[in-house]
Amino acid sequence: GAGVSQTPSNKVTEKGKYVELRCDPISGHTALYWYRQSLGQGPEFLIYFQGTGAADDSGLPNDRFFAVRPEGSVSTLKIQRTERGDSAVYLCASSWHGGAEQYFGPGTRLTVT
Amino acid sequence: ELKVEQNPLFLSMQEGKNYTIYCNYSTTSDRLYWYRQDPGKSLESLFVLLSNGAVKQEGRLMASLDTKARLSTLHITAAVHDLSATYFCAVDERYQLIWGAGTKLIIKP
Numbered sequence: 001g002a003g004v005s006q007t008p009s010n011k012v013t014e015k016g017k018y019v020e021l022r023c024d025p026i027s028g029h030t031a032l033y034w035y036r037q038s039l040g041q042g043p044e045f046l047i048y049f050q051g052t053g054a055a056d057d058s059g060l061p062n063d064r065f066f067a068v069r070p071e072g073s074v075s076t077l078k079i080q081r082t083e084r085g086d087s088a089v090y091l092c093a094s095s096w097h098g099g100a101e102q103y104f105g106p107g108t109r110l111t112v113t
Numbered sequence: 114e115l116k117v118e119q120n121p122l123f124l125s126m127q128e129g130k131n132y133t134i135y136c137n138y139s140t141t142s143d144r145l146y147w148y149r150q151d152p153g154k155s156l157e158s159l160f161v162l163l164s165n166g167a168v169k170q171e172g173r174l175m176a177s178l179d180t181k182a183r184l185s186t187l188h189i190t191a192a193v194h195d196l197s198a199t200y201f202c203a204v205d206e207r208y209q210l211i212w213g214a215g216t217k218l219i220i221k222p
Contacts, residue, residue, distance in 0.1 A: 033209070042117075042201050042212030043156070056209060091155065098208040101146070104156040 002026070004105035006092050012111045013082055021077040021108045025094030032075050033102060034067055035091040043091055049075060050098050082112045115140050117204050119213035127221055129191050134216045136185040136202035143180045144205035147187055149198045150215070156201070160187075192220045 005024045013019050025032050031050055035043035045059040049069045057067070064082075069075040079086055089109050093102040116139045126132055136145070144163055148156040160169045162178035162185060169176050173196065175188045185202055199217045203210040 031208070035210075040215075042203070042214050043210070045209040045211070048208055056207065059209065099144070099205065101158060101161050102210065103158065104148075106155045 004092055004094050004103055006090075006105040006108050008108060009106065010109045010111075012113060014113055015082060015084060017082050019079050019082055019110065021079075021090050021110070023075045023077070023092030023094075023105060025073065025075070025092070026103055029094035029096055029103075030072070031095045031098045031100065031102075032069060033093040033095075034075070034077050035093065037089045037091055037107070039088075046077070048098065055098065079110075082110075084112045086110060087112045115204075115206055115211050117202060117211050117213040119202055119216050121216060122214060123217050123219075125219045125221065126192055128193055131191065132189050134187040134189075134200055134202075134218075136187070136213055138183050138185075138202075138204045138211070140183075140204055140206050140211070141180075142204045142206055143178075145178050145185050146203045146205070146210065147176050147185070148201045148203065150201065151198050159200075189218075194220050194222055196220055 007022045033048050034046040037043040047067050048056040052072045064080045067077045089107040091107045092105045095102045118137045147159040160176040165180040167178045173190045178185045197220045199215045201215045203212045
């Protein structure tokens with residue numbers, strides 16, 4: 001079956017702009033996660049959804065970052081007033097339920113110029 | 114603060130040799146994962162270790178978990194070039210994964 005998909009694969013934006021990153025999880029997976037990976041580092045947790053609600057958003061770095069999952073499937077990560085330090089690969093993962101094995105998408109490479 | 118530490122961070126080895134990557138963590142979690150990442154690619158799940166003493170093997174890779182020592186190892190037997198990649202361990206802490214910095218493995222023919 002289809003795996004986790006993310007769009008766009010690459011996004012270049014100017015400092016101060018707004019961006020949206022999309023994640024389509026594996027069908028039937030109730031849990032969805034966002035991570036951020038900077039060059040040469042391990043991923044960093046951002047937020048975890050169980051169904052439609054954010055069960056844990058403790059990893060969001062500040063209030064410029066926001067994520068939604070209105071119907072319990074597709075999720076969108078939104079970044080306002082982007083900064084150069086936001087440049088990274090944003091990874092989405094899904095699992096059958098919270099705590100189950102997480103399957104990762106290909107990521108969106110965000111570059112803020 | 115939760116910490117996951119991998120060592121070594123970089124490993125260059127010859128084909129046919131054996132080596133071990135170590136993953137130490139500070140949480141009391143008993144759920145640990147190993148992932149592989151090729152350059153420019155996403156993360157591929159290798160092993161899921163869910164209890165103390167768990168050992169799993171796939172081909173030339175074997176992973177183990179000692180929750181009392183808070184230590185996991187990834188052992189490579191008779192390495193081949195195709196195993197060149199970056200390997201990450203990650204600990205499940207209340208459903209979020211806490212990651213090590215990764216071990217970049219280069220296997221030379």
